[in-house]
Amino acid sequence: MKTGLARARQAASMVYWRVKEVRLATLEAVQRRYKRRVEIGTAFAGLSDDVLRRRMRQYRRAGGGVRVGQADHPGGRRQANDSNDAGATRS
Secondary structure, X not given: OOOHHXXXXXXXHHHHHHHHHHHHHHHHHHHHHHHHHHHHHHHXXXXXXXXHHHHHHHHHHHHOOOOOOOOOOHHHOOOOOOHHHXXXXXX
8 A cells, every 4th residue: 555655756756757748749849840940941942033923923812812800700701799799790
């Protein structure tokens, strides 16, 4: 039978190793994001200004634009519970 002190040590040890695992997972995620950012930067660095301009134009055309008030609402519908128009509906 374990004493209270032994149980407390075991619990502290488990918490220590769990925190260590979480920190490692977080570090790995940060490294993956940084690596991806570097890859994207390298890809852009290899493109000419003309190619970048053309791609931006294509991106803007393909997006169809976003009107004010519809950016956060799928399908262009406004939410009935928006704070600035509580109770209002849109037809």
